[in-house]
Amino acid sequence: MGLGGIPGLLRVERLPSGGLGLGALVTLSALAREPQIRSLYPMLSEAAAAAASPQIRAMGTLGGNLLLNTRCCYYNQSGAWRSSLPVCLKAGGDTCNAIGGGRKCFAIFSGDLAPSLLTLGAQVQVTSPRGERALAVAELYTGDGVRPLALEPDELLTGVELPAPSEGAYSRYFKYRTRGSLEFPFASVAALIDVDRSTCLCREARIAIGAISSKPFLLDGLSDLLRGKSLVEPLIEEAADLAWRQSKPVENIAGVSARQRRRMVRVFVRRALSEASGRARTQEEA
């Protein structure tokens, strides 16, 4: 039986907190074009518009996208192809073919929506025969490529709650891919940067990195580095270095090296901070 008949799963509603409540069955194309999301959370509509193809976005849902399985160029292959290599951890074996050994599976979580929801500090609602619970998007992902989701098999994701938007903050999603059309991200960056328009000093900066590891993650220490400071060149470079140090992809996407994916994280973080800074200065002058 489908989930379509369950009331509330298609909701897009303003919450008393000022945030937005989204049902799990809202499609990616609806997220991309919904006016409230475009104006309040631009990075989320950009991420939805960048996912997959128009046909898939018309069918693919918010819930399904958040709960995608992890991918790896050594795993997403036919049985015949895989039989030429040792059985990998994700296929029930005891090695990782991407790094040639080890006990950890590095399959990548490649959903386009999760980094933005992580940056925005969203929560997901989950229901099961035991009742309902809410968990932060950060807690939804385990970081284990074999079992990437912290949900039980009988749990249904019913919706997502976004906190009240940061008025006027810079909000953008960057997706690294080699084709402009249908392609999972090779690396992605979701940036929310709040710069005071009168002083041009950074109030807060939250950036999540996606598609380079088994879970999307927030850059650690970024706000501490930038808060209260002017986003000028040496500091932007320092922040881009911080992102580069915390990003450690392995060679598990065909056609693009881990080195290049890591480099693109640095490029996007630098670009986000430069754009946020430039925009605040333009507004201050106007």
Ligand SMILES: Cc1cc2nc3c(=O)[nH]c(=O)nc-3n(C[C@H](O)[C@H](O)[C@H](O)COP(=O)(O)OP(=O)(O)OC[C@H]3O[C@@H](n4cnc5c(N)ncnc54)[C@H](O)[C@@H]3O)c2cc1C
């Ligand atoms: C060729 C191709 C290219 C793609 N490219 C991209 C891309 O570039 N970026 C991107 O982000 N995504 C991409 N996707 C994924 C796509 O955008 C959809 O997000 C994805 O297919 C999920 O679709 P769905 O909503 O039908 O979920 P399903 O495929 O039906 O579900 C995905 C998983 O989540 C479970 N599930 C779904 N909804 C719920 C729920 N409410 N509660 C509990 N469990 C649930 C399902 O049981 C399943 O295990 C691509 C998919 C394809 C086929």
